[in-house]
Amino acid sequence: MKKLSTLILHNLNKAKGQYISFGVFICLTAFIINIALVLTFQTFDAYDDLFDELDTADVNFIIPQIQDNDNLLTEVEEIDGVSFVEKHGGVFTPVTVREFAGSDFDMNTVFYNIDEERKLNLLDVTERSEKNGDSAYIPMYMKELGGFMEGGSITYSIDGKDHTYHIGGIVLEMQYGNYGTGLIGGYFPKEVYEEFADEYSNHAVTEYSIKTTENADLSEMKNVISEMIKEKRITLLSINDRAVSKQTRTMVCTLLIVIFLAIAAIILVVSIFLSNFRIRSAIEDELAQMGVLKAIGYTSNMIIAATVMPYVFVGIIATVIGIAVSYAVLPFVAGILAIQSGFSYTPAFDIMAMLIVVLILTLAILLFSYISARKIHRLEPVNAIRGVVGKEAAGQNILLFIVAFGIMVLLSFAGTLLYNVNIKPDNFMNTLSEELPSVIFTTEDEKMAELKEILQKDSRVKLFMEYASVPVSYTDGSLTAFVCEDFSKVTNDICYEGSSPAKDNEIAVGNALADDYPIGNEIEITVGSQSEDYIVTGYIQSVNNAGAVCQLTSKGYEKIGEKTDSVNVYLYDKNADEFIKEYEENYDTVVKSSVNFEQMSENGQMMYTGIVSVIVIILFVISVLMVLLVMYVIINSMISRRRQEFGIYKAIGYTNRQLTVKTAFGFIPVVAAASVISAIAGLWYLPGIDNVIFSLIGAVKNQFEVSGWILIVFAVMFTAVAFGISVLLSAPIKKITAYSLLKD
Amino acid sequence: MNKQIVISAKHLKKAFGKGESIQVIYSDLNIDIYKEDFTVIMGSSGAGKSTLMYSLSGMDKPDGGEINFDGMDITKLNNDKLAVFRRKECGFVFQQIYLIDKMSLMDNVITAGVLTSKDREDIKNRAEELFSLVNIPEKTWRKTSAQISGGEAQRAGIVRAVINNPNVLFADEPTGALNSANSAAVLDVFTSLHGKGQSIVMVTHDKKSALRGNRIIYIKDGKIFGECDLGKFEQDNIERTEKLDKFIKEMGW
Numbered sequence: 001m002k003k004l005s006t007l008i009l010h011n012l013n014k015a016k017g018q019y020i021s022f023g024v025f026i027c028l029t030a031f032i033i034n035i036a037l038v039l040t041f042q043t044f045d046a047y048d049d050l051f052d053e054l055d056t057a058d059v060n061f062i063i064p065q066i067q068d069n070d071n072l073l074t075e076v077e078e079i080d081g082v083s084f085v086e087k088h089g090g091v092f093t094p095v096t097v098r099e100f101a102g103s104d105f106d107m108n109t110v111f112y113n114i115d116e117e118r119k120l121n122l123l124d125v126t127e128r129s130e131k132n133g134d135s136a137y138i139p140m141y142m143k144e145l146g147g148f149m150e151g152g153s154i155t156y157s158i159d160g161k162d163h164t165y166h167i168g169g170i171v172l173e174m175q176y177g178n179y180g181t182g183l184i185g186g187y188f189p190k191e192v193y194e195e196f197a198d199e200y201s202n203h204a205v206t207e208y209s210i211k212t213t214e215n216a217d218l219s220e221m222k223n224v225i226s227e228m229i230k231e232k233r234i235t236l237l238s239i240n241d242r243a244v245s246k247q248t249r250t251m252v253c254t255l256l257i258v259i260f261l262a263i264a265a266i267i268l269v270v271s272i273f274l275s276n277f278r279i280r281s282a283i284e285d286e287l288a289q290m291g292v293l294k295a296i297g298y299t300s301n302m303i304i305a306a307t308v309m310p311y312v313f314v315g316i317i318a319t320v321i322g323i324a325v326s327y328a329v330l331p332f333v334a335g336i337l338a339i340q341s342g343f344s345y346t347p348a349f350d351i352m353a354m355l356i357v358v359l360i361l362t363l364a365i366l367l368f369s370y371i372s373a374r375k376i377h378r379l380e381p382v383n384a385i386r387g388v389v390g391k392e393a394a395g396q397n398i399l400l401f402i403v404a405f406g407i408m409v410l411l412s413f414a415g416t417l418l419y420n421v422n423i424k425p426d427n428f429m430n431t432l433s434e435e436l437p438s439v440i441f442t443t444e445d446e447k448m449a450e451l452k453e454i455l456q457k458d459s460r461v462k463l464f465m466e467y468a469s470v471p472v473s474y475t476d477g478s479l480t481a482f483v484c485e486d487f488s489k490v491t492n493d494i495c496y497e498g499s500s501p502a503k504d505n506e507i508a509v510g511n512a513l514a515d516d517y518p519i520g521n522e523i524e525i526t527v528g529s530q531s532e533d534y535i536v537t538g539y540i541q542s543v544n545n546a547g548a549v550c551q552l553t554s555k556g557y558e559k560i561g562e563k564t565d566s567v568n569v570y571l572y573d574k575n576a577d578e579f580i581k582e583y584e585e586n587y588d589t590v591v592k593s594s595v596n597f598e599q600m601s602e603n604g605q606m607m608y609t610g611i612v613s614v615i616v617i618i619l620f621v622i623s624v625l626m627v628l629l630v631m632y633v634i635i636n637s638m639i640s641r642r643r644q645e646f647g648i649y650k651a652i653g654y655t656n657r658q659l660t661v662k663t664a665f666g667f668i669p670v671v672a673a674a675s676v677i678s679a680i681a682g683l684w685y686l687p688g689i690d691n692v693i694f695s696l697i698g699a700v701k702n703q704f705e706v707s708g709w710i711l712i713v714f715a716v717m718f719t720a721v722a723f724g725i726s727v728l729l730s731a732p733i734k735k736i737t738a739y740s741l742l743k744d
Numbered sequence: 745m746n747k748q749i750v751i752s753a754k755h756l757k758k759a760f761g762k763g764e765s766i767q768v769i770y771s772d773l774n775i776d777i778y779k780e781d782f783t784v785i786m787g788s789s790g791a792g793k794s795t796l797m798y799s800l801s802g803m804d805k806p807d808g809g810e811i812n813f814d815g816m817d818i819t820k821l822n823n824d825k826l827a828v829f830r831r832k833e834c835g836f837v838f839q840q841i842y843l844i845d846k847m848s849l850m851d852n853v854i855t856a857g858v859l860t861s862k863d864r865e866d867i868k869n870r871a872e873e874l875f876s877l878v879n880i881p882e883k884t885w886r887k888t889s890a891q892i893s894g895g896e897a898q899r900a901g902i903v904r905a906v907i908n909n910p911n912v913l914f915a916d917e918p919t920g921a922l923n924s925a926n927s928a929a930v931l932d933v934f935t936s937l938h939g940k941g942q943s944i945v946m947v948t949h950d951k952k953s954a955l956r957g958n959r960i961i962y963i964k965d966g967k968i969f970g971e972c973d974l975g976k977f978e979q980d981n982i983e984r985t986e987k988l989d990k991f992i993k994e995m996g997w
Contacts, residue, residue: 292842296830296836380804
């Protein structure tokens with residue numbers, strides 16, 4: 001290596017710009033991969049650490065307190081794999097949280113006494129208000145997403161009665177700290193809790209928190225518990241385990257990791273093509289010099305090493321810089337994740353992630369630059385000096401095509417995200433949720449017909465239907481049932497296989513149940529003490545409930561439960577607020593309560609729009625940077641190779657402007673062809689990419705539209721940007737003079 | 745006094761192309777190069793002068809025959825061993841000079857020097873001596889080839905060629921790209937090196953360059969067509985000049 005140091009330094013020095021552009025690519029790749037790896041290594045571990053720190057139970061189930069008895073505790077303790085069981089008293093009830101991110105939000109909530117001594121499911125009050133009094137403690141999820149703060153207030157509305165509490169603090173806990181599981185926690189100090197529990201004694205529940213032995217099968221244990229509960233004719237209000245909770249709370253993290261890795265892969269491929277192009281150009285440009293090096297005694301391997309090592313050195317330095325910079329951004333990324341996950345942690349330096357990034361990138365650079373440089377082996381010194389080696393095209397157009405195609409893939413993905421989140425947000429929200437009405441009205445059973453008649457006559461109403469989300473249970477636990485009078489009327493078809501139920505003995509089940517309940521089989525659904533078998537007609541998706549959902553017709557549900565009392569109202573215009581006010585004033589005897597779902601959707605959309613916007617901005621910046629760097633390498637290499645030609649053009653009277661534009665235009669056919677082909681191909685590949693990414697978070701059937709127009713507009717914009725950048729980068733042509741040609 | 749053979753080539757064959765377009769350069773060429781000689785290879789364009797020189801120096805492989813270089817048959821060596829052989833035994837000066845561009849003259853020399861010596865300081869010291877020998881002032885050592893004249897660049901090329909004390913210094917038309925003043929300066933360096941005992945093989949079609957040699961070999965039709973012993977170079981020695989004129993005239997120049 002010492003022998004090669006002069007040569008390596010010389011190579012580095014003579015093409016600084018090229019190595020810097022290559023370094024920027026690698027830096028970007030390392031930056032993104034390191035973020036993805038640190039998130040992979042630390043988010044899930046942080047979750048597990050917090051889980052252990054708070055002695056969280058591996059399985060929790062909730063039953064009505066009235067149905068609980070001492071025998072059940074003994075029997076649960078005797079289940080194979082159970083190491084410890086602790087019971088907690090609580091109040092389980094659907095509530096409407098007022099002003100959750102600016103709107104009312106219905107949530108199934110389980111309230112606990114925060115002062116109760118516990119060995120399992122410990123509650124960590126991370127932020128505490130100095131003020132005392134009627135306090136409620138809320139999960140971090142409510143703070144991050146709902147916008148509540150310690151010291152502020154929160155209003156829970158139960159059965160139409162509002163309870164307002166001062167927020168005493170933010171609670172970190174690992175079981176009911178995210179509504180993705182369909183159940184959120186709420187906590188009161190002893191006295192407040194006792195008063196609350198007295199008022200809602202009919203909603204009193206017992207939570208069984210179970211710690212399992214190390215290798216216990218959580219899914220199997222949930223089945224055993226469900227069977228036992230069913231045999232005893234006890235209502236299972238909720239059952240969950242650590243794996244499902246973890247999956248739900250780390251959903252966005254998983255999504256980000258996949259997107260980051262995909263971006264990093266594209267940039268890495270471009271970097272490799274870039275280094276390949278640069279090395280091949282260098283071999284061609286410096287053929288004679290390589291011949292001289294061979295003549296004076298350098299072996300092929302030494303010359304290859306001197307060619308490859310600058311890339312490796314630059315790659316390692318750029319990788320380390322990329323990793324270092326990523327740590328400045330990671331707390332921000334972790335903050336975004338906390339909005340959805342409901343728990344926060346500070347990403348720490350991760351030596352393993354660093355080693356993996358350095359190793360992967362170094363090996364990739366070493367391997368691919370060696371492959372590009374190995375033709376030096378075949379270089380005969382005499383032929384090289386005489387310049388009789390057959391010159392191969394350095395693959396400029398191929399590189400440009402591949403890079404333009406790759407960048408257009410990124411832009412198409414970003415454009416599709418932007419289109420479906422900003423321009424047609426319903427597509428995005430429909431992918432992540434179920435029905436998106438403008439307003440939800442609840443009414444008394446006997447007033448339903450009257451309400452429907454009023455809605456029928458209202459010209460602002462586009463559509464209305466009886467639709468409700470109700471808790472039901474099945475053998476393995478609880479489900480959220482979407483009950484609708486007619487599923488052919490729904491605006492968001494979440495059925496991804498088979499069909500939604502049409503008859504009262506039919507059911508469509510969520511993706512979490514798909515493996516166990518094939519279409520055509522029966523599933524027993526229970527509400528309270530009533531059970532009924534339904535035939536599975538199809539599978540539906542649900543991101544928020546981790547697939548533990550089902551669809552029942554209103555008539556089908558009424559076989560086991562009471563008639564639902566809510567109506568989804570879809571308006572032509574976005575004026576739900578005004579609409580609700582008018583109905584509450586004019587039809588107060590008909591409308592029992594109302595939810596501005598339009599506002600709620602917008603709030604939910606806001607959270608995801610924030611995350612998606614960050615991704616889209618990152619993709620745009622990366623794309624422009626990639627165009628800039630690739631064009632720099634190509635144009636720089638081209639100007640250097642065609643120096644003489646430009647000198648001749650100038651000698652015969654071409655102006656700088658003519659040559660610059662002529663050069664920039666030279667790239668346009670390839671860039672335009674690649675971007676248009678990529679855009680057209682995007683119509684085919686983008687749904688596939690979207691499907692893969694969204695299926696990771698449970699959205700098996702995503703509602704994304706791929707807009708051909710958006711892709712074409714992006715392709716045209718991309719070509720225009722590439723042209724503009726080419727014109728700017730071609731500026732050094734000005735420095736070439738006809739006189740310098742003679743001097744050369 | 746018997747001269748010591750440093751290179752002995754027997755039955756050399758070399759051709760370019762294949763089939764009908766084959767061009768035979770030489771089919772059975774034999775030549776000996778002597779130690780401390782300044783051998784000049786002359787001949788018409790396309791006669792195979794450079795091809796022969798590059799074969800003798802292990803830069804190019806002949807199609808047949810053997811080349812014994814100081815006791816070693818270099819035709820048997822693979823490419824890497826040939827590279828190692830060249831760095832120890834040969835120095836090269838090219839018509840187009842071929843200094844590594846954007847690299848200083850000193851670094852150009854060091855790049856060659858580090859191949860045989862681990863002591864960078866030692867290489868630098870020797871490079872400085874050689875730069876002085878070829879009249880390149882210190883202020884020029886850190887300049888690149890683009891910043892100096894062709895003559896200076898070629899003299900730096902010679903320093904690079906001799907930094908490893910080569911057994912034989914090969915030069916292919918070393919003054920071909922230079923004006924007469926620069927050519928004379930470069931040739932003076934060759935004469936000076938020869939005076940210090942350096943074996944040199946030079947290909948040229950320039951009479952003034954050829955006069956610097958003591959042994960002239962003329963190649964024609966792929967064979968050694970003639971040979972002339974000019975004796976030691978002396979400036980303005982008319983007798984030597986006439987002898988060379990006569991020789992090349994006989995050869996059909």
